[in-house]
Amino acid sequence: MDFYLGIDFGTSGARGMVVDQEASIQAQVRYPFQDSPAAVTPKIWQEALFMLVEQIPDQLRREIKAIAINGTSSTVLMVDSAGNPTDAPLLYNDARGSLVLDHLRSIAPPNHTVLSATSSLAKLLWMRQQPSFSEARYFLHQADWLAFLLHGQLGISDYHNALKLGYDVEELRYPEWLESLQIPIQLPKVLPPGTPIAELRPEIADKFGFRRDCLVCAGTTDSIAAFLASGAKLPGEAVSSLGSTLVLKLLSRTRQEDARYGIYSHRLGDLWLTGGASNTGGAVLKQFFTNAELESFSREIDASIASELDYYPLLKVGDRFPINDPNLPPRLSPRPDNPVEFLHGLLESIARIEARGYELLQQMGADKLSRVYTAGGGAANDTWTAIRARLMQVPVVASVYTEAAYGTALLAMGGGIKGEQE
Ligand code: ADP
Structure with a gap:
């Protein structure tokens, strides 16, 4: 053997x-x-x-x-x-x-x-x-x-x-x-x-x-090793890392580069791995909720209904991708009294930023998104997965393996x- x-x-x-x-x-x-x-x-x-x-x-x-x-x-x-x-x-x-x-x-x-x-x-x-x-x-x-x-x-x-x-x-x-x-x-x-x-x-x-x-x-x-572990293989397949920050990687037949948005492509054989990283992500959730609260409050959210709350969750001013603006302020209001509603708004808003990120990569010429694998602390949240699938209109699954x-x-x-x- x-x-x-x-x-x-x-x-x-x-x-x-x-x-x-x-x-x-x-x-x-x-x-x-x-x-x-x-x-x-x-x-x-x-x-x-x-x-x-x-x-x-x-x-x-x-x-x-x-x-x-x-x-x-x-x-x-x-x-x-x-x-x-x-x-x-x-x-x-x-x-x-x-x-x-x-x-x-x-x-x-x-x-x-x-x-x-x-x-x-x-x-x-x-x-x-x-x-x-x-x-x-x-x-x-x-x-x-x-x-x-x-x-x-x-x-x-x-x-x-x-x-x-x-x-x-x-x-x-x-x-x-x-x-x-x-x-x-x-x-x-x-x-x-x-x-x-x-x-x-x-x-x-x-x-x-x-x-x-x-x-x-x-x-x-x-x-890249973590991407290879995920199971993504075909053009159009992507891996989102929902850790402290949000990192997107989309496999494509074409190469995308745009320093304004911090987008660059690694070569993967005859394909390209295009990536972008936003400052939004789990670190903002952590500011408001413990991991146990994230789990229990998430179970109370109806993922099939879109939250009307329109946030741009950041720890501090500025993002590069998918919005390139060093002065972009964090947007976290209005904050409802009910923590479940607040969390719904946060998860929905981060998912919108993720969807916008993939849209931007596709507008720049990357292959059409077909499936999103997920790594990082947020991958275990089924409610979030369902919200993300509703917004991106493609299957969203956990990475097969996350170990580099x-x-x-x-x-x-x-x-x-x-x-x-x-
Ligand atoms: P890092 O990027 O620091 O390696 P991890 O991949 O370990 O991060 O993920 C940690 C993040 O995951 C934390 O910021 C935390 O808020 C978030 N997180 C943990 N559990 C959940 C959950 N059930 N739902 C959503 N986010 C979660």
């Missing part, structure tokens, strides 16, 4: 999932970080990686045919010629890149995805100004470095991680404008996610009892993305 291992590095810990050829889960392992995200060093990532691997039962580990790793998007580091980090990594939300944005703006095309303080490219330009840069030979994403620990080859990435480095995922090459930045180190060679890179280093295979021919594949980012590690295991199996292995 062949098995496949997906490893997910998130902000609070690492997880691993082993699946069989039918994509059934055979083992799940976890390694929570003890420290706060900012205190987690590459050494701790490395420990986590090998602690995870050790937890996988021996008999499964012996039959793992391929491994893939997803990291947090835009968590990056510089390493020397032996692969040792030359400085602390910059985490996904580190905005020190804002100091180089003006320079970057003068070189990158207007509205490009790299023009954000947290983009990988902005981080690289900031790192270039640090003294430690003189020892650096390679710039890597978190997933690239962790995979290197397994296969031993430096300077390899995938086109999901490399999107925010400026890699042109349509032409499959670095764009010419990047050359004028004259970055004096090796940018990663970029492969389609899931592409086998090399066999495990023999000493790792022997130490942990893996097959010598176990392959390590190009990885992906955490949010599962999506990454599918990637290792080569079953994650249609057309990816061409």
